[in-house]
Amino acid sequence: MQGQTRWLDLRFLIGWMFTIYGVVLAGYGLVANPQVEVMKGHNLNLRTGVPRFVFLEADKKRETGTPEIQRQRLMGELLQYPQPSRYREGFFLLSWKSFFKRQTNMVESIYSENL
Amino acid sequence: MGKTLVHTVPIDYVMIAFIFVFVLGIGFLLKNRTKTGEDFFLSGRSIPAWITSLAFLSANLGALEVLGMAASGAQYGGTHFYWMGAMPAMLFLGVYMMPFYYATKVRSVPEYLKLRYNEATRGFNAISFAVMTILVSGISLYSMGLIFQVLVGWSLTTSIFVSAVVVLIYVAMGGLTSSIFTEVIQFFLIWLGLLLIPVLGMVELGGWDQMVSRLPHGFAHVWSHMGTPDSNAMGIDWLGVVLGLGFVLSFGYWTTDFLVVQRALAAKNLRAAQNTPIYAAYFKMIVPFLVIIPGLMAVALIPDIGKAGGPSYNLALPLLMERYYPPGLMGLGLTAMLASFMSGMAGNVTAFTTVWTYDIYQAYIKKDASDAHYVKVGRWAVVIGVIVSIGTAYIAADFPSIMDYTQLLFSFFNAPLFATFLFGMFWKRTTPWGGFWGLLAGTLAAVLLYVLIPEGYFASDQAGNFWRAWAWVAAAVVTVLVSLFTKPKPESELKGVVYGLTEKVTYAGHAWYKRPGIQALMVCVLLVFLNILFW
Numbered sequence: 001m002q003g004q005t006r007w008l009d010l011r012f013l014i015g016w017m018f019t020i021y022g023v024v025l026a027g028y029g030l031v032a033n034p035q036v037e038v039m040k041g042h043n044l045n046l047r048t049g050v051p052r053f054v055f056l057e058a059d060k061k062r063e064t065g066t067p068e069i070q071r072q073r074l075m076g077e078l079l080q081y082p083q084p085s086r087y088r089e090g091f092f093l094l095s096w097k098s099f100f101k102r103q104t105n106m107v108e109s110i111y112s113e114n115l
Numbered sequence: 116m117g118k119t120l121v122h123t124v125p126i127d128y129v130m131i132a133f134i135f136v137f138v139l140g141i142g143f144l145l146k147n148r149t150k151t152g153e154d155f156f157l158s159g160r161s162i163p164a165w166i167t168s169l170a171f172l173s174a175n176l177g178a179l180e181v182l183g184m185a186a187s188g189a190q191y192g193g194t195h196f197y198w199m200g201a202m203p204a205m206l207f208l209g210v211y212m213m214p215f216y217y218a219t220k221v222r223s224v225p226e227y228l229k230l231r232y233n234e235a236t237r238g239f240n241a242i243s244f245a246v247m248t249i250l251v252s253g254i255s256l257y258s259m260g261l262i263f264q265v266l267v268g269w270s271l272t273t274s275i276f277v278s279a280v281v282v283l284i285y286v287a288m289g290g291l292t293s294s295i296f297t298e299v300i301q302f303f304l305i306w307l308g309l310l311l312i313p314v315l316g317m318v319e320l321g322g323w324d325q326m327v328s329r330l331p332h333g334f335a336h337v338w339s340h341m342g343t344p345d346s347n348a349m350g351i352d353w354l355g356v357v358l359g360l361g362f363v364l365s366f367g368y369w370t371t372d373f374l375v376v377q378r379a380l381a382a383k384n385l386r387a388a389q390n391t392p393i394y395a396a397y398f399k400m401i402v403p404f405l406v407i408i409p410g411l412m413a414v415a416l417i418p419d420i421g422k423a424g425g426p427s428y429n430l431a432l433p434l435l436m437e438r439y440y441p442p443g444l445m446g447l448g449l450t451a452m453l454a455s456f457m458s459g460m461a462g463n464v465t466a467f468t469t470v471w472t473y474d475i476y477q478a479y480i481k482k483d484a485s486d487a488h489y490v491k492v493g494r495w496a497v498v499i500g501v502i503v504s505i506g507t508a509y510i511a512a513d514f515p516s517i518m519d520y521t522q523l524l525f526s527f528f529n530a531p532l533f534a535t536f537l538f539g540m541f542w543k544r545t546t547p548w549g550g551f552w553g554l555l556a557g558t559l560a561a562v563l564l565y566v567l568i569p570e571g572y573f574a575s576d577q578a579g580n581f582w583r584a585w586a587w588v589a590a591a592v593v594t595v596l597v598s599l600f601t602k603p604k605p606e607s608e609l610k611g612v613v614y615g616l617t618e619k620v621t622y623a624g625h626a627w628y629k630r631p632g633i634q635a636l637m638v639c640v641l642l643v644f645l646n647i648l649f650w
Contacts, residue, residue: 010166010296010299010300013141013296013300014299014300014303017137017300017303017304018303018307020133021130021133021307021447024126024129024130024133025443025444025447028126028443029443032126032442032443034124034441034442034443044311044315044439044440044441044444
C-alpha cells in the first residue's frame with residue numbers, strides 16, 4: 001500500500017521525470033556534445049541535464065536522513081517524527097530551492113562566459 | 116517528406132518516446148482507482164488546490180496557446196492577453212463565481228444553467244459546447260501535425276494518430292484524474308523544455324535593452340502606446356483592450372468555459388476550488404516570459420518573419436528552437452511541444468466527455484441508468500470524441516480557412532454566455548426565458564457581426580476580435596428585456612444559486628495564505644506592479 005501511494009504522489013513522479021530527462025541529456029552531452037551555429041562552444045545538453053539530475057539526488061539523500069535519524073528510526077524512537085508525506089513535502093520545497101539556485105548559477109555562468 | 120527545419124537523431128526519439136510511456140503509465144496506475152462516476156468525471160472531488168491550479172493552467176496551455184501566443188507576441192507585441200486579459204477574470208472566477216459552481220454540487224457548467232434557468236438553456240449550451248469543443252480539439256490536432264511536419268518531417272498521419280491514441284488511452288483509463296495528473300506533469304515538462312529559449316535569446320541579443328532597441332516601437336510595453344489606435348500594431352486603443360479583451364472576451368472564456376472550470380470542480384473542498392484559479396493566476400503571470408518574450412525575440416532576430424516570403428508568425432517559437440537547440444535538447448523541446456499539445460487535447464476530451472454524458476446522454480437519451488453505466492458511456496465518449504477529432508483534423512487539412520472560422524465561432528459562444536452567467540448569478544430577477552433568449556440573441560449577434568462586417572474593415576484581426584464584444588451587449592440587453600416581461604423563478608428555488616440569496620462563506624479562521632480573498636488581493640497588487648513596470 002505504501003509503495004502504491006508513493007507512485008500516486010505527483011511530487012514523486014515529477015521528481016523522477018526530471019531525473020530521467022536530466023540523466024539522458026547530461027549523458028548525451030558528455031558523450032556527443034553536439035553544437036549549434038549560434039551557441040558555439042557551450043555544451044547545452046550537459047548544462048541543462050546536470051542541474052536536473054543533481055536536484056533529485058539531493059532530494060533522495062535528505063529523505064533517508066542523517067545516520068542518527070536512521071538509527072533512531074530503526075530503534076522505533078521516531079515512529080511519529082518523519083511522517084512520510086509531510087517529511088517529503090518539506091524537502092520537496094528545500095530541493096526546489098536548491099534547484100532554482102543551481103538554475104540561476106547556470107544562467108549566470110552562460111552569461112559571464114558570453115561577456 | 117521534403118526539406119525539414121530540424122535534423123533529428125535517435126536520442127530525440129528516446130526523449131519523445133519516454134513521455135508517451137510516462138503518461139500511459141499514469142493511466143494504468145489510476146485505472147483501478149477510477150470506479151464511480153464521481154471518480155471518472157470529477158476525480159472524486161478530492162484533489163488538493165496546488166494540483167488543480169496547475170492543471171487549470173495547463174489545460175489552457177495547449178499547443179495553440181503556446182504557438183499562438185508566441186505568434187501574437189511577434190505580430191503585436193505586449194502582454195495584454197495575460198496581464199489585462201486572463202488574470203482579472205481568473206481572480207473573479209475564484210472569488211465570486213466559484214462558490215456557486217462548487218457549492219451547488221453541479222457536475223458541469225450546463226448543469227448550473229439548468230439549475231438557474233431551464234432545460235432549454237442547458238441543452239443549447241451543452242450541445243454547442245460539445246460540438247465546438249470536439250471541433251477545436253481536431254483543429255489543434257491538425258495544427259500540431261502541421262508543425263511537426265514542417266519541423267521534423269513526420270507525416271500528418273503519424274503525428275496525429277500517435278498523439279491522439281496516447282491521449283485516448285490515458286484519459287479513457289483514468290478519466291479526469293488521469294487528465295489532471297498528466298497535465299501537471301506536462302506543465303513542468305513544458306517549462307523544462309522551453310525555458311532555455313528566452314534565456315539563450317537574451318544571451319544572444321545581449322540583454323533586455325538590446326532586444327528592445329531592435330524591436331518596433333512600443334512592442335515591449337503594455338500601455339504606453341495604447342492611447343490611439345494608430346500608435347500600435349493592434350490598431351486599437353486602451354478602451355477597446357480593457358472592455359473588449361479585459362472584460363468581455365477573457366471573462367467569457369475563463370469564467371464559463373467548462374474546459375477550465377472542470378479542473379476547479381475536482382478540488383477537494385470549496386476553499387481549494389476557489390484557490391484553484393487564484394493560484395493559477397500566479398503562474399499565469401509568468402507564462403509571458405515563456406511565450407511572448409520568445410515572440411519578441413523572433414522579431415528581433417529573424418527580420419523577415421511575418422513578411423511576404425518570410426516564415427509565418429506561427430513559427431516564431433519553433434524557429435528559435437531550431438536556432439538554439441542542439442540534438443538532444445531538441446528532443447526535449449519537441450517533447451515539451453507534444454506535452455503542451457497533449458494536455459490541451461486531454462482537457463478538451465475530458466470536458467467533452469462530461470458534458471456529453473451528463474448533459475446530453477443522461478438528460479435526453481437514458482435518464483435512470485446505473486452509475487456504472489454512465490462511467491462506461493463516459494469511456495466510450497472518450498473513444499468517440501478522439502475519433503471525431505481525428506476526422507476533424509483531416510477535414511481541417513483540406514479546408515484550413517473553414518476551420519479557422521469554427522474556432523472563431525467557438526469564441527463567440529463564450530462572450531454572450533458570460534452575460535447569461537453574470538445576470539444569472541448576481542441579479543435574482545433574471546428569468547429562465549430571459550436567460551435563454553439572451554444567450555441565443557448574443558450568439559446570433561456574434562455570428563452576424565462576424566459575417567456582415569467585411570474583411571479588412573478593422574485595422575487588424577485582433578481589433579476585429581475585440582470589437583466583437585458587442586455580442587455581450589446584445590445578450591445583456593435581451594436578457595434584461597425578456598426578464599422584465601416574463602415570470603422569475605420562485606426565490607425558494609434560487610437559494611444557493613444566486614448571489615443575493617446565498618449565505619456568504621467566510622474563511623476568517625484560516626491563516627492568511629489559505630484565504631482566497633487575501634490571495635486574490637496579492638495577485639492584484641503584483642498585477643498592477645507588472646503593468647506599471649512594463650508600462
